[in-house]
Amino acid sequence: MSRSSAFLPxxxxxxxxxxxxxxxxxxxxxxxxxxxxxxxxxxxxSLLASGVTDVNGAEQVVPGQALLFGxxxxxxxxxTFFREHGWGTWDRLRTSRAxxxxxxIGKTLPWSIVGLVQLVALFALGMIVFDLQVPDAxxxxxxxxxxxxxxxxxxxxxxxxxxxxxxxQMVSAISNLGAxxxxxxxGAIVPAAQLPAWARAIGPAIPTHxxxxxxxxxxxxxxxxxxxxxxxxxxxxxxxxxxxxxxNRFKFDAAKTSWA
Amino acid sequence: MLHVNNIHKSYDELAVLTGVSFRVxxxxxxxxxxxxxxxxxxxxxxxxxxxxxxAGTVHISGFDIETDRRSAINELGLxxxxxxxxxxxxxxxxxQFYAELxxxxxxxxxxxxxxAIDAMELASFADRKxxxxxxxxxxxxxxxxxxxxxxxxxxxxEPTVGADLSTRSRLLEAVRxxxxxxxxxxxxxxYLPEVEELNARVLILDDGHIIxxxxxxxxxxxxxxAAVELSFDGAAPDISHPAVTVVxxxxxxxxxxxxxxxxxxxxxxxxxxxxxxxxxxxxKSIEVLQGSLDSVFLALTGRRYKQDADGQASTENAEVTx
Numbered sequence: 001m002s003r004s005s006a007f008l009p010x011x012x013x014x015x016x017x018x019x020x021x022x023x024x025x026x027x028x029x030x031x032x033x034x035x036x037x038x039x040x041x042x043x044x045x046s047l048l049a050s051g052v053t054d055v056n057g058a059e060q061v062v063p064g065q066a067l068l069f070g071x072x073x074x075x076x077x078x079x080t081f082f083r084e085h086g087w088g089t090w091d092r093l094r095t096s097r098a099x100x101x102x103x104x105i106g107k108t109l110p111w112s113i114v115g116l117v118q119l120v121a122l123f124a125l126g127m128i129v130f131d132l133q134v135p136d137a138x139x140x141x142x143x144x145x146x147x148x149x150x151x152x153x154x155x156x157x158x159x160x161x162x163x164x165x166x167x168x169q170m171v172s173a174i175s176n177l178g179a180x181x182x183x184x185x186x187g188a189i190v191p192a193a194q195l196p197a198w199a200r201a202i203g204p205a206i207p208t209h210x211x212x213x214x215x216x217x218x219x220x221x222x223x224x225x226x227x228x229x230x231x232x233x234x235x236x237x238x239x240x241x242x243x244x245x246x247x248n249r250f251k252f253d254a255a256k257t258s259w260a
Numbered sequence: 261m262l263h264v265n266n267i268h269k270s271y272d273e274l275a276v277l278t279g280v281s282f283r284v285x286x287x288x289x290x291x292x293x294x295x296x297x298x299x300x301x302x303x304x305x306x307x308x309x310x311x312x313x314x315a316g317t318v319h320i321s322g323f324d325i326e327t328d329r330r331s332a333i334n335e336l337g338l339x340x341x342x343x344x345x346x347x348x349x350x351x352x353x354x355x356q357f358y359a360e361l362x363x364x365x366x367x368x369x370x371x372x373x374x375x376a377i378d379a380m381e382l383a384s385f386a387d388r389k390x391x392x393x394x395x396x397x398x399x400x401x402x403x404x405x406x407x408x409x410x411x412x413x414x415x416x417x418e419p420t421v422g423a424d425l426s427t428r429s430r431l432l433e434a435v436r437x438x439x440x441x442x443x444x445x446x447x448x449x450x451y452l453p454e455v456e457e458l459n460a461r462v463l464i465l466d467d468g469h470i471i472x473x474x475x476x477x478x479x480x481x482x483x484x485x486a487a488v489e490l491s492f493d494g495a496a497p498d499i500s501h502p503a504v505t506v507v508x509x510x511x512x513x514x515x516x517x518x519x520x521x522x523x524x525x526x527x528x529x530x531x532x533x534x535x536x537x538x539x540x541x542x543x544k545s546i547e548v549l550q551g552s553l554d555s556v557f558l559a560l561t562g563r564r565y566k567q568d569a570d571g572q573a574s575t576e577n578a579e580v581t582x
Contacts, residue, residue: 006361008366009357009360009361009366013346013349016349016353017348017349020348087344087345087346088340088342088343088344088345089344089345089346091308091310091338091340091344092338092340092358092361092405093361094309094310095308095309095310095333095336095338096333096358096361096362097330097333097334097361097363099330253310253311
């Protein structure tokens with residue numbers, strides 16, 4: 001009987017569980033689409049008031065809502081870990097030959113891919129339905145770079161939250177609150193230029209701010225891939241910081257409370 | 261196969277394990293017995309690498325669970341005390357997942373899954389989601405998930421708690437089958453008849469250490485004592501019987517065989533009842549205790565091993581009469 005690695009079964013199992021909840025993934029795409037359609041005109045006015053010309057509002061509202069709804073993945077990634085505690089199966093994982101990395105990456109990666117699918121779908125539908133400008137090849141590469149680094153950050157942040165908190169309720173609260181606060185302060189809900197001075201001062205400390213900087217570089221400033229390098233690098237620094245927290249604080253023997 | 265050496269474990273100031281040592285060979289079934297709070301689950305967790313011991317070592321197939329955890333764990337199958345299955349998966353998907361997690365390739369896993377389904381009689385609900393299974397069905401799946409990887413060391417922590425008779429019977433058969441094929445099994449339970457049915461080697465854990473270790477028949481020969489107990493309304497009468505040692509304590513009367521395996525305690529009970537005369541009217545209850553693990557436990561600890569209706573065991577103090 002041949003022996004194989006433990007990462008793949010964990011990844012496949014999580015991917016199957018994600019697929020079984022595919023309606024949720026559709027909601028994660030449809031809900032922001034609804035909000036985009038409602039806010040596009042308002043955002044056009046908001047961008048024009050900020051001094052930006054030749055825009056239709058999609059440049060702000062599509063990436064903004066994509067980032068806001070992308071942050072909700074924190075609670076879904078959290079649930080993949082807390083669910084194992086609720087089902088009593090966490091100890092089965094711990095007494096399997098799976099390494100820490102097998103478990104952490106195997107359980108997180110399927111949802112990271114869902115996050116990327118969500119972003120790609122929203123941008124694609126934004127271009128088809130909401131007249132979001134289709135960037136050139138360099139711009140498309142830039143958008144993909146921002147999307148990938150953003151999801152790396154969200155994934156690392158999610159695992160760090162699982163490491164820091166012992167209940168799914170707390171991680172869900174962080175996910176919901178974080179989505180709103182990070183999006184607001186990061187210029188994802190309204191353009192950063194429209195925020196009060198104190199919020200603009202805080203902005204650079206918020207990862208969402210740098211993701212929006214990257215998307216703005218492509219969709220508003222037409223800078224192409226060169227315009228996203230600094231924002232992506234900063235997003236990776238945030239991701240590294242939260243990955244370090246996850247690495248240092250994730251206690252595999254910690255008791256966690258799920259829904260029970 | 262399994263070598264547990266001088267394990268100590270305390271929680272704060274409470275010493276739970278105080279120098280536990282034993283070995284289990286390939287193909288051997290070792291039943292770990294002990295009252296609630298004796299440290300059985302703590303010991304199982306330490307063997308499985310889920311908890312660290314304060315002192316002592318655990319080696320599985322020669323690999324130290326602390327310093328060579330990955331190699332040691334490769335040999336291991338665990339059924340924790342509480343039911344642990346992936347509720348969103350079907351029974352078959354659960355087994356496929358845990359077979360692959362145990363290192364069996366995706367291609368080879370279905371054959372192992374089919375074996376586990378057959379061993380634990382899961383066929384009628386194999387393609388139903390675990391969340392839709394009854395408690396007993398989930399319990400079967402829980403045990404099947406532990407054995408599907410054909411581990412070389414199988415740890416079963418009270419696997420039959422809450423299980424119906426059929427589930428128990430299937431599990432005991434599967435355990436025997438695995439042991440016959442070389443798996444070492446450590447089996448904690450409160451159901452003493454299961455140990456007798458498995459004819460397992462018995463380890464009795466009490467007050468943090470092993471107080472008895474040996475084949476079931478040997479322990480029965482050394483310590484089992486049959487007894488008959490009568491309880492009266494008022495003082496117990498002064499009755500004697502040549503085959504037993506009698507102790508009277510208030511309203512209770514006990515005749516004990518003192519470990520003499522030739523004594524037929526049922527005959528003694530009939531003789532005593534026949535000789536009660538007018539005291540028979542005051543008789544409230546009679547209990548015949550055959551020479552069993554229950555009486556071994558009594559002889560070694562001075563306490564009765566009593567099971568309640570839920571199968572959760574507790575011990576009660578009793579005067580040892582032999």
